[in-house]
Amino acid sequence: MKPPVDPRFGTELRRLREARAISLRELSAASNLSKSLLSLCENGGRDPSPENAAHLDRLLDAGGRLASLRPDPMLGSDAVPSDLEIEQAERVAHAERAPRALDAGAIASLGDVLAAHRRLDDTIPAEVLWPIANAHHQTLVRLARDARGPHVPSLHLVVAESLQFVGWLSAQLGRHEAADRMYAQSADRAEELGAGGLASQSSRFRGSLAWEQGQPTRMVQHYQHAAQTPDAGILHRIDAELRHAHGLALLGDRAGALRALHAADDLTTAADGARPDPFAYWLTSAWLRFPLGLAHLELGRARDAADNLRVGLESLPDEQRETPWTAQYRGALETAEARA
Numbered sequence: 001m002k003p004p005v006d007p008r009f010g011t012e013l014r015r016l017r018e019a020r021a022i023s024l025r026e027l028s029a030a031s032n033l034s035k036s037l038l039s040l041c042e043n044g045g046r047d048p049s050p051e052n053a054a055h056l057d058r059l060l061d062a063g064g065r066l067a068s069l070r071p072d073p074m075l076g077s078d079a080v081p082s083d084l085e086i087e088q089a090e091r092v093a094h095a096e097r098a099p100r101a102l103d104a105g106a107i108a109s110l111g112d113v114l115a116a117h118r119r120l121d122d123t124i125p126a127e128v129l130w131p132i133a134n135a136h137h138q139t140l141v142r143l144a145r146d147a148r149g150p151h152v153p154s155l156h157l158v159v160a161e162s163l164q165f166v167g168w169l170s171a172q173l174g175r176h177e178a179a180d181r182m183y184a185q186s187a188d189r190a191e192e193l194g195a196g197g198l199a200s201q202s203s204r205f206r207g208s209l210a211w212e213q214g215q216p217t218r219m220v221q222h223y224q225h226a227a228q229t230p231d232a233g234i235l236h237r238i239d240a241e242l243r244h245a246h247g248l249a250l251l252g253d254r255a256g257a258l259r260a261l262h263a264a265d266d267l268t269t270a271a272d273g274a275r276p277d278p279f280a281y282w283l284t285s286a287w288l289r290f291p292l293g294l295a296h297l298e299l300g301r302a303r304d305a306a307d308n309l310r311v312g313l314e315s316l317p318d319e320q321r322e323t324p325w326t327a328q329y330r331g332a333l334e335t336a337e338a339r340a
Contacts, residue, residue, distance in 0.1 A: 007044065009053070009069040014042045016060040020135035030059055030128050059132055061113045102147045107154045110140060114162055115278065121165075123319050126172035133169055137162045153193060160189040161279050164202045171209055172324060180209055196231030197277045203229065204240055207247065212328070220247035227263075234271045235283050238264050242291035249298030257299060264292075286315035290329050297332055302339035309333040 017027055024042075028035040033052060040046035048056070053070035060066065117133045140159045147155055167182030183206045190199035207222035226232070227240035245260035268288075276283040293308035309332055313321055320326065 009048065009066070010042045010044045012062075012066055012069060013038075013056065013060075016062055016066065017042075020060065020132070021138065022060075022131050022135050026131035027056075027059070030132050031056060032128075058116075061116070061132075061136065063109075102143065102149060102151050102155060104151055104154065107151055107158060110136075110143075110155070111158045111161070114140075114158060114165065118165060118279070118281075121169070122317075123323070125324070126169045130166075130169050130173065133162075134166055137166045156189060157193050157195055157198075160186045160193065160195065160198060160202075163189065164198065164205065164279075167202075168205065171205075171212075176209060176213060180206055183209070191229070194231065196229050197233040197236050198279060200226040200229040200232035200236040200240055201280055204236075204243060207243055211247070211250075216247055216250040220244065220251060223247050227260075233277065234267055234274050235276055235288075236280070238267045238271060238288055239283060239291060241267065242288065242295055245295040246291060246298055249295060254299065257295065261292075261295060284315075286312060289315070293329070293336070294332055297336050297339075302336045306333060306336035306340050309336060 017024070022030075024035050024038055027033075028038055031038070031052075033056075037046060041048050041052075048070055050067075050070055054067045056062075057064060057067040113136055117129065117136065120129055121133075137159075140155070140162050144152070144155050144159050163182045163186035167179045167186060170176075170182060171179035183202045187199045187202035187206070190196075190202060203222050203226035207219045207226065210216070210219035210222060223240055223244040223246075227237055227244055229236075229240075232240070241260050241264035245257040245264065248254075248257040248260060271285075289308040289312035293305045293312060296302075296308060297305035309329055313326065313329060313333065316326070
């Protein structure tokens with residue numbers, strides 16, 4: 001017997017989509033489901049599969065509410081949203097209805113949605129994720145504009161994180177001017193809030209964007225600023241110094257590049273056991289092999305460059321090794337191996 005579909009599914013799907021200002025076409029692209037199928041689901045003309053219901057629930061940040069309207073008994077209790085997921089979704093919905101009554105729980109839930117989007121970015125294309133992530137960002141901006149009370153600084157920090165993330169997606173989509181503007185806004189807001197790690201990371205993203213655009217002078221300026229950001233945290237400072245060394249080497253300043261590498265090496269000695277910030281979960285010792293490899297490559301140390309870049313790529317999960325954002329590192333590894 002086919003599991004029942006709650007008749008409210010279509011209405012809830014449309015409500016969630018429209019609340020996030022996402023068109024059927026955009027949801028179709030993000031979900032890889034046809035526009036006609038989504039339209040039929042919204043209008044009650046087609047029952048979604050449990051898998052599609054769960055997929056749409058995740059994309060629309062419904063916290064299990066949507067999936068619960070299309071249960072799959074074959075999946076057992078795993079198909080049922082947890083009390084925590086339901087509570088998080090309700091907190092976000094309440095915050096949107098009453099931003100002046102914002103509480104710490106709602107802000108934590110808004111941050112959890114952003115964190116989930118960052119994880120999705122590891123494996124799905126930016127053009128698919130953009131409409132969902134941008135809709136969440138616009139929600140955060142509206143809430144920050146209207147919110148009042150003691151929790152507003154925490155909300156502004158989530159907005160600064162979101163600015164960085166939508167800037168990153170914009171860069172992947174070739175919208176470089178918009179990406180640079182968002183990174184700059186994120187860095188400024190983070191510095192004002194005393195979030196040194198986030199500020200440093202946003203400045204480094206500006207430096208990486210300048211590198212991709214063939215602007216080594218701007219690249220060095222942003223990386224130097226990132227390295228000098230107060231309270232950035234040791235992993236952020238190591239990454240900034242390594243990238244600063246890469247930029248200086250590109251400019252032909254070998255002595256300066258070596259000084260930056262030595263500074264990074266001194267920091268690495270003190271970084272044993274350091275844990276990355278949640279918004280920079282990927283910033284591990286293995287990840288730092290990427291900027292180290294790039295610096296070695298520009299300094300003419302092809303063998304060292306190849307060794308570090310190879311370790312960095314091999315440390316990634318299989319599904320991430322061929323993603324667009326690794327192309328620069330894969331290309332650098334090919335160059336290093338050819339020169340070694």
